Structure formats: C-alpha cells, structure tokens
Amino acid sequence: MSNSNKGVLITGASSGFGAAIAKALATQGYHVFGTARSPRAAPSDGYTTLALDVTRDDSVRACIGEVIRAAGRMDAVINNAGIGIAGAIEDTTSEDAQAQFDPISSACTASAGRPCLTCARSARVRSST
Numbered sequence: 001m002s003n004s005n006k007g008v009l010i011t012g013a014s015s016g017f018g019a020a021i022a023k024a025l026a027t028q029g030y031h032v033f034g035t036a037r038s039p040r041a042a043p044s045d046g047y048t049t050l051a052l053d054v055t056r057d058d059s060v061r062a063c064i065g066e067v068i069r070a071a072g073r074m075d076a077v078i079n080n081a082g083i084g085i086a087g088a089i090e091d092t093t094s095e096d097a098q099a100q101f102d103p104i105s106s107a108c109t110a111s112a113g114r115p116c117l118t119c120a121r122s123a124r125v126r127s128s129t
C-alpha cells in the first residue's frame, strides 16, 4: 500500500516536534492530519489541520470522526500534544503543573481511535509526552 493511502493523526502539530513530524510525513506522501486547539484557517504545509483538545473526550471523538470521514482509515496516532514548563518548581503554580499533566494523563486519543487502528493491519501508536 502506498503512503498516500495511510492516514496519520498527529496531536499538537501547530508548532515544535508535532509540526516538524507532520511536515516530514506529508513530504513522504502520508495523508497527515495535524491538530491544534485553535487551528489556523490558512492551509498548512501539505497536511490537514483539525481542531483537537486532547483533554476533552468530545473533542477527541469529533477529531477522529473527521479523520475517518476524510481518509477512510487511520493507520497511526502520534500522541505529541502537551506543554512543557521550564523553571524552578517553587515558581510553578498548581494550575500550571496540572495543565502539564492533563494532556499526558489523557491517553484518550489512542484509545478512542482503537477501533479504527485495529482495522489497519499495521497500525502504530507513538507518544512523545
């Protein structure tokens, strides 16, 4: 099967690693869906941008539905969305700390997509958070 038939969902693709991975896989011909909480309207670098907040189940379900509608299949999920905090722990508020853990503790993107992934015989899930 050619790469162009393979659907890949990359969470947190508006910047950093996610954007770089999305561009690289799009260049290799994959049908790439990169997500952001507030996606820009402008077309991005060879991949489709979808709205997704990984901490919200309804957002995850809607996003996966859009991937399946557009690509007909989902062969891989790259769990990349998350935030980093640099600095001293004593300068970190509990809200900021919680916000860092929320995307990590939410494995819902892969689990919500499991029925679709198991249909693809060589499906993959990768996490960078």
Ligand SMILES: NC(=O)c1ccc[n+]([C@@H]2O[C@H](COP(=O)([O-])OP(=O)(O)OC[C@H]3O[C@@H](n4cnc5c(N)ncnc54)[C@H](OP(=O)(O)O)[C@@H]3O)[C@@H](O)[C@H]2O)c1
Pocket (backbone or CB within 6 Å): 011, 012, 013, 014, 015, 016, 017, 018, 035, 036, 037, 038, 052, 053, 054, 055, 080, 081, 082, 083, 084, 103, 128, 129
């Ligand atoms: N950079 C490092 O040295 C390093 C080291 C270890 C692990 N990591 C992890 O690797 C991942 C990428 O890092 P990066 O440096 O490339 O970060 P980045 O440039 O800040 O990108 C983070 C991405 O995650 C998205 N995001 C954040 N919270 C989200 C949420 N609740 N729902 C959906 N998307 C969300 C952001 O999109 P929007 O804000 O547009 O929604 C953005 O696209 C992160 O999970 C980070 O924790 C990074």
